[in-house]
Amino acid sequence: MDSSSESWRAFCCKQLKLARIWNTSGTNDGNQGDLISLIMVFFTVTVAYLVWLKSPGKRSASPLPPGSFGLPIIGDTISYLSAYQNMNTKIWFEEKKKKYGSLFKTSIMYQKTVFLDEPGGCKLLFGQPDEKLIAGVYSKSNRVIAGPNYSILENGEVHTTYRKYLMTQFLGPDAVGRYLPVMEQNALDHIQRYWLCREDGARVVALELLEMFTFSIAMELMLSIKDVAQVEELRSSFAVYSLGMMSTAINLPGFQFHRSLKSRTRIHNIFQKSIDKRRVELKEGLATPTQDYLSILLTQPDESGHFYTDEQIRVVLTNTIWAGSDTTAATMSMVLRAVSRHPKVYEALIEEHRQIAQNRTEGEPLSRQEVRSMKYTWAVIQETLRLTPATTDISRQAMADIHYKGYVIPKGYKLVCSAAQSMWNPEVYPDPEQFNPSRFIRTGATKSIEPFTFFAFGGSTRYCPGHEFAKLSMLTFFHHFFKNLVYTMEVPEERVLYRFMVYPEKGLPLRIQKCKLY
Template sequence: MQTEIRNGRHAIAIAFAPVLVVTVSSFCSHKKSMDHNFYLSLLLLSVAFISFSLLVLFYKHRSPFTAPNLPPGQSGYPVIGESLEFLSTGWKGYPEKFIFDRMIKYSSEVFKTSIFGEPAVVLCGAKCNKFLFSNENKLVVAWWPKSVNKVFPTTLQSSSVVEESRRMRKLLPQFLKPEALQRYVGTMDTIAQRHFASLWENKSQVTVYPLAQRYTFLLACRLFMSVEDMNHVAKLAGPFESLASGIISVPIDLPGTPFNRGIKAAKSVRKELLDIIKQRKVDLDEGNASATQDIMSHMLLTSDENGQFMNELDIADKILGLLIGGHDTTSAACTFIVKYLAELPHVYDTVYQEQMEIAKSKPQGELLNWDDVNKMRYSWNVACEVLRLAPPLQGGFREAINDFIFNGFSIPKGWKLYWSANSTHKNPEYFAEPEKFEPRRFEGKGPEPYTFVPFGGGPRMCPGKEYARLEILVFMHNLVKRFKWEKLIPDEKIVINPLPTPANNLPIRLYPYKA
């Protein structure tokens, strides 16, 4: 089969070669005669080039779908597959529709499709989640679109994605596990207090999403690399919107495209990070910085098993990735917490009572601590229900590193596998009345394993899960003890691109409590 495909591509190239030669010759001859032949030649050249490209891509795109015993489903259009429908359901605010429509149509937990130019299998349900998460680095490995590798070029320098993943997961636990994060609760509370004092208080109206982004980005800058100066933080934050959009865009590097803007934004932030890293090295040498003060110092001073240290550019890319992961997802979560608390007064009242009991139990001016956060049980149940209904992480991709069989279907090596949070989060098989907001789902033992997966699962479960919990709960505490609020757009549309966000960034009217 592969030989036939290769021969087919050669035949296409040979067939189109004369056309390309003739049209190029005609194009060049316009220098002597500016007439309609030039425009005709240009048209022929364009048609020939596009046809050649599409046919070659079609063969590349079609070939994997000839394997025997594939899951049910369809590959969609040549080259683009079903990408537009996959993305458009998110743009319309119903990302689960793409999944559930095909689950119904094919009556299977597994169906095939084609997304982002890649043959893919979508796995749905707790059983599938368990299989995928349990076979990390055995049958599957993490996969990122080409656009990510272009924005983060140092990810290509490792010998494998597995090696890169293991390397990062050795570095992060020292700072992101619960025992390590305990010492940062007071710092988080201080930053939250300053945030609300400067940007929320004495305002009758605010727009939540950009403020939540500022809060989470400031925390990430402080805890990951000890940057606190607001002007410096603002300089780093400026390009981030373009950067986040570019990562998941079509990888066309032409001026004005989201991908091009994303690459430029990454270069701008990376330059700032390199300056910070160079200064940190000086501070460490002179004893003006601590080896354990943040992740940046740890990366600079930690070698691998061969005694090799990461270079500055590699560290800059790692910090850049952490800044994206450490603030985009939690800012979306904080925004939806504000949304649901505005819509559900009885939930707000219970959260308020819990948080005020904690506030009143503390001496004036004392910061939150680890014990206080652990008392916020109902508040965290509310946050979990928000993460179930509006998961910042809609799902994730893996790549098959071997041929294997799942549910009786063949999954060829090289195929991409996509797991969907919504296939369980909004499925009545796992959550009764899935559209209803019910924090009590998370009391006791909580949901069944592999059904609640806002942080993924298995060896690749988000290492920042506990960091996100602290970040969200400190935000909730400082918010509800200061304000009640109402939405200014009652039926504001939700869009997913790629994170869920209110279409107008959630403007609200504030009603502050009297001091």
């Protein structure tokens, strides 16, 4: 066999491995069908390579950042995705840093990419007042699965207008504060129904239960759906829907992408019935214009006077519910994991909540002031997010040539800030592998976290709009959870992995026991 044949054979093997990594869906059902995408990759290799050679970066005489685009077409995709999914990106970055420094170029997922240094690169990415120079970027799978005309994924005025609407009408601090009674009642009901009803020593899979909790809050506040059976039916459809976010965009039977689109159709059909029913209820005075996000979307125009269409409402509800529940549940599971491994942190948490509880009557609901006083609990959540963020990388796209530190980053390149360069960097966070919530406690002797070095909720114009919503729901839940339950991890060294977002490899199985700590 000649050398060119050997090279082609090696390239084919790389493509096969890429397909396996890229199409991991978290289940065994249908994975064989997803590998058919390899055939389509082969058909496009030649044409795509020619396009790649003529893509941005070939026209500029100015120096590009150091680095290598790796193998033709696939670049560093295989090594990077393998490191990403197995929580090994820090090692991957250290190897790159030894070769090229903290600022370097590569190619990931057929996209020329520059990984930015810290803190200057993160300031570049998150310090823009608008999206004229740097804008949001999303994969084809994300855009298609999310649905047509999903404004939060758009750039410029479309994104800005909808974000203002979302923050003003539903997710702003004042609005979120009004959700506290609903969140607290959901937390109490959930803990009683799924945790306290079990015998001492019972085994639970925490991630699934936490997903049930966060999803139930989203369904009640967005659609006023409280029926447990209906909520769980929808949650199962959302579970299939979400897997499409990191799948190959091939809409054929047997592929995860196809299954996710079918689930989206089921979700949209259910939501359309809710829309039709709510219109009647509003007309007859059986519902109010502000009782939930569905009513708001039907009765309140945006700043330009535009009322959202039924299709837009279905898309908005689907993605707001998904984004507001999955990532929060994943973070909560990581908090329980971290607290279990650090007894002193657990003791400090209990003491904070004991002090809050002793100042009010048993059964009295939490006040907003009491939730705001949970500063150590919030620091624990932040430190958890620093070490195990929902996603380790934040990506944007250059909308024009960018001059940075003597290099040119051409228009069209993807720009990435990574936790490995910032939140796990010993030059930014001393002893970065140590779980130390006090980093986020502001005192006279404690230095504040440097700007642009902590981006667990994103940044700039793309800062997570549900930040306050997630914060309130987590703090409320943990107050009642730690009061009534003690637990141990069944698998103390359970690994943390990533698909589209962070998750404990086995779902965080716990052994629980009822108690009354405060």
